[in-house]
Amino acid sequence: MFFFFNFEGTRALRPNGGTTYNMPNPAMLAIGTPNGQADFSSLFKGTNIPTVTPVSCPAHPSLDIGTIFQPGTIQYNSSQQITCGTPFPGNVLPSSMFGGQFAAFVNFVKPFYKTGASQDPNNPANFIVPFQDTYTFNKHQEVVRYDWNINAKTNFFFRWVDDSQREAQQFGIFSWGTFPGVPEYRKKPGSSWSWNLVNVISPTVTNEFVFGYNHLTQVVDLSAAQQTTDKTALGFTYQDLLPSANLRNLVPGIVADYGDLVHQSFPPGWTSEARAFTWTDNVTKITGPHTLKTGLFFDYNQAGQQPAWQETPVFNFVDGGSSFLKNTNNGIANLVLGNYYSVFQGNGVFFGAFRFHQFELYAQDTWKVNPKLTLDYGLRWAYLGPTYTVKPFKEFYFDPAKYDPAQAVTIDTRPTDIPNNIINGSICTVNSGCPGVVNFGNPYNGMVQEGNGIPPGFVDHKYGGGFGIFHERIRQNVNSFDGLGNPPLAYQPTIYNGIVDQVSPALVSQGALLPSSVRTSAKNGKIPTTYSWSIGVQRQLPWGIVLDAAYVGNQARHLQYISDLNQFPLGSTTGGLTPPPNNTWLAAVPYKGYTSVN
Numbered sequence: 001m002f003f004f005f006n007f008e009g010t011r012a013l014r015p016n017g018g019t020t021y022n023m024p025n026p027a028m029l030a031i032g033t034p035n036g037q038a039d040f041s042s043l044f045k046g047t048n049i050p051t052v053t054p055v056s057c058p059a060h061p062s063l064d065i066g067t068i069f070q071p072g073t074i075q076y077n078s079s080q081q082i083t084c085g086t087p088f089p090g091n092v093l094p095s096s097m098f099g100g101q102f103a104a105f106v107n108f109v110k111p112f113y114k115t116g117a118s119q120d121p122n123n124p125a126n127f128i129v130p131f132q133d134t135y136t137f138n139k140h141q142e143v144v145r146y147d148w149n150i151n152a153k154t155n156f157f158f159r160w161v162d163d164s165q166r167e168a169q170q171f172g173i174f175s176w177g178t179f180p181g182v183p184e185y186r187k188k189p190g191s192s193w194s195w196n197l198v199n200v201i202s203p204t205v206t207n208e209f210v211f212g213y214n215h216l217t218q219v220v221d222l223s224a225a226q227q228t229t230d231k232t233a234l235g236f237t238y239q240d241l242l243p244s245a246n247l248r249n250l251v252p253g254i255v256a257d258y259g260d261l262v263h264q265s266f267p268p269g270w271t272s273e274a275r276a277f278t279w280t281d282n283v284t285k286i287t288g289p290h291t292l293k294t295g296l297f298f299d300y301n302q303a304g305q306q307p308a309w310q311e312t313p314v315f316n317f318v319d320g321g322s323s324f325l326k327n328t329n330n331g332i333a334n335l336v337l338g339n340y341y342s343v344f345q346g347n348g349v350f351f352g353a354f355r356f357h358q359f360e361l362y363a364q365d366t367w368k369v370n371p372k373l374t375l376d377y378g379l380r381w382a383y384l385g386p387t388y389t390v391k392p393f394k395e396f397y398f399d400p401a402k403y404d405p406a407q408a409v410t411i412d413t414r415p416t417d418i419p420n421n422i423i424n425g426s427i428c429t430v431n432s433g434c435p436g437v438v439n440f441g442n443p444y445n446g447m448v449q450e451g452n453g454i455p456p457g458f459v460d461h462k463y464g465g466g467f468g469i470f471h472e473r474i475r476q477n478v479n480s481f482d483g484l485g486n487p488p489l490a491y492q493p494t495i496y497n498g499i500v501d502q503v504s505p506a507l508v509s510q511g512a513l514l515p516s517s518v519r520t521s522a523k524n525g526k527i528p529t530t531y532s533w534s535i536g537v538q539r540q541l542p543w544g545i546v547l548d549a550a551y552v553g554n555q556a557r558h559l560q561y562i563s564d565l566n567q568f569p570l571g572s573t574t575g576g577l578t579p580p581p582n583n584t585w586l587a588a589v590p591y592k593g594y595t596s597v598n
Contacts, residue, residue, distance in 0.1 A: 002147040012137035016169050021179050022120075023127045024260040026113055028332050029106050030095065038093040038336045040068050042124035057084030066125075067091065068333045071326040080321045082329065099338015100501040104235035108251050109261070111228075112179045126260055133180060139165035153200040164189040168223045174266035178257075182250070182265035185223040190216035204287065210280040218272040222248060231312075239504040241345040241493060246312050253314030256331040267311035271351065275302040291366040293378075299358040303387075303476065307485030309346035310492055315500060316342045325497045338501055344494040350393045352484040354476065357385040384473055384527060387480040395483035398520040398597050400565060411515075411587035413580055472528040475560060479521055487516045515586055517596045520565070526558040565597040566590055 026032055027039040043066030057063065057075075069085035077083050113129065120126040144160040167173070168185035175182065193213040200206050227233040231251045240246050253264040282295035318331035320341035327341070328334055334341070364378025389395050484490070494514055495507050536550025566589045568577070580587045591597055 001149075002145070004143070004145040006141075006143040008141045008143075010137070010139040010165075012135075014135050014137075016133040016135035017171065019130065019132050020128050021112075021131055022260045023109070023113055023117065023129055023179060024257055024332050025119065025125050025127055026110075028125070029109065029336070030098070030102075031106065031110060031113070036095045038095075038098070038333070040066070040088075040091040040093070040125075040330065040333060043068070043091060043330065060084065060087060063087065066330075068093065068328050068330050071328055071334075071337060071339055074322075074327055074329060076322040085329070088328075093333060093336055098336055099499065101236055101238055101338055102336055104231070104237075105254070105335060107234045108181070109179070112181070129179075131180070133170045135167065135169045137165065137167045139163075155198045157196050159194040159196075160191065162191040172265050173220050175264065177263040177265075178260055179263065181263040182222065182229050182268070183224040184220055184266065184268060186218065186220045188216065188218050190214070205283070205285045208280075208282045208284075210278075212278040212280075213276070214278075215273070215275045217274075220266055220270045221268045238500055238502075241313055241343070241495065241503060241505060241508055242347045243505065244348045245309060245346045247349065248311070250312040252312050253310075254335070255314065255316045255318055256335045258318065261332060261335075264314055265312075267309055269311070269349075270306055270308065272305040273303065276300070277302075289368045292363075293365075294363040295361075297358075297360040297362075301354075301356050301358070303354040303481075304351055305354070305481045305484075306349055306351045307482055307490065309349060309485070309490065310344060311346065313343050313345040313503065315340045320497075323496075338499050340498055340500060342494055342496050343498065343500075343503060344492050346492050347490060350484055350490055352393045352395070352481065353390045354387055354480055355390060356387045356473075357383075358473075359383045359385075382471065384471065387474070387476050389480075389484065393484055393489060395480060396486040396489055397483055398486070398518040398565075398591075398594070399523075400520070400591070400597075403591055405592075408591075409515075409593040411584055411592060413582055413584045413587050467533045468531075470530045470532065472530070474528065479519075479560075482519055483521075486518050491516060515593050515595045517598070518594055519598050528559050529557045531555045531557070562598050566594055567596070 025042045027042065030036050030038045033039050045065045063082075063085070067085070067087045068091050069087055073084075073086040074082055075084040113127065114131060117127050117129040120128050140162075141164075142160075142162045145157070147155070147157040149155050164187070166185055166187040168183065170180035170183045171177070172180070172182050172184040173186045175184065191214070195211045197209045198206065199208075222229060226248065229251050230249050232249055234251060236251070247267070247269040250265065250268065251263075255262050255264070277300045279298045280295065282293060285292045315335075317334040317340050320327060324334075324341040326334070326337075326339035328337065328339075360380060360382040362378060362380040364376065367375045367377075369375060493508050495503070498507070532552070532554050534550055534552040536548065538549075539547045541547055568585075568589070577588075579585070586592070586595065
């Protein structure tokens, strides 16, 4: 018997990103101001807002470019330039007009004005906060090996490898924002187990049986105390659009100033897992100059993953132009007053269970024809089964053949505050379905045959060559896992021109319904295939020198490629295609009701 154990640990700590981040002048958020007012006077640039006609705003003929206007008073020209509006005196917003959720927003962002924060000398509206994010990485690996010679003909060995790692950073995992709002970690525990039994049946025949089990899990979650990101603990009282999606009762996403106040986290609680069970049996027989080998391989794979979802509502206080009915000309001022241009949230968490089977048979012969010539040849047959889902959730894909233009939705082309809104037709929800979107079930059936040639072993003077066909399973991460994120199962409603205080699930049925992006896949199920070949010569030269010259070639077929079926042909918009009313191009795409069909 033989026993072996090994441990290896890695601890890494390194700076991450820059040494500062930006925050808005705290006076804009009524932090430290007299009477608790929100002071935006630092925005004044001393430059008038450009207007088409200087007399277009006789009541306020001279307006600074940083002016904050009373909500709903801004006037625009056809080029979306501000021509007039009623300004707040001195660019100061009285506390009597603050939105009901403003105090909670301040509770969330105030801790990020860390010690040493100071006003930007080149931009008084901006504060620079000294901060060095730290990326931590911990990994440990344990290895166990056990060998047992049961008797002269039978040998057994066991292998176990546990390989786990954890990484964390203040700016979150897969997150984006201007300040470190939601610290997160990602852990990836995994292990591999292998049992191997070798039996000598006779002096010329051996059998090897191997069973393997592997698993890998990924989890993204909060790495700080939850009360620092819990919306209730911070004082938020609005309801989520879709409460079942917000697993951690997380603070909302914020888009208020693209340079100073943007926060959107990757959903804590996202999980991915994979398990593989494999059986292998090989039989080897030596007869004369031949070494024959045959065997089989079976793989049963279990995977589970949640397509990324928008866990918490994301409020956009910035964009919209004339479509933003309560705009003040500043996203942070809109946040203070509680008026958003848009808010969106995912409709739930759908952890999918994915499966596939793979079965292979092979036979090969190593034939030593003479002392100078050895041939290796064989044949491998493989069945690469499709990836499919099991209950309760299924993959959905867009099928162009199922799309009926007569059933297409109607896109609103009027000059409304919500262009490209679906005004009637079949809407992409789980209750009403989506035109052209179907559950493929088991969309692919791949059966391939594979032949491999192996160059002969080295001798003093050798000619060799080889040919092989290699097949690759269609990638699951995009083609399968993201299929679960297609409507009608998963969708993301967007609400426009509202008040943060009034957000609730009731708005989902009242809000605008916009086209969705969907994925599709070719149903012929061709497997990515690579053809490889080589031919070469090796020659032993004097003084221990070996000359090796070879030609190696590869050719790939049926590789994966993504294109947008809803994209206009090249040159359409410059080649005479008449723009739809109000440039609502989604009303003219081939598959109406969808933004992109990838």
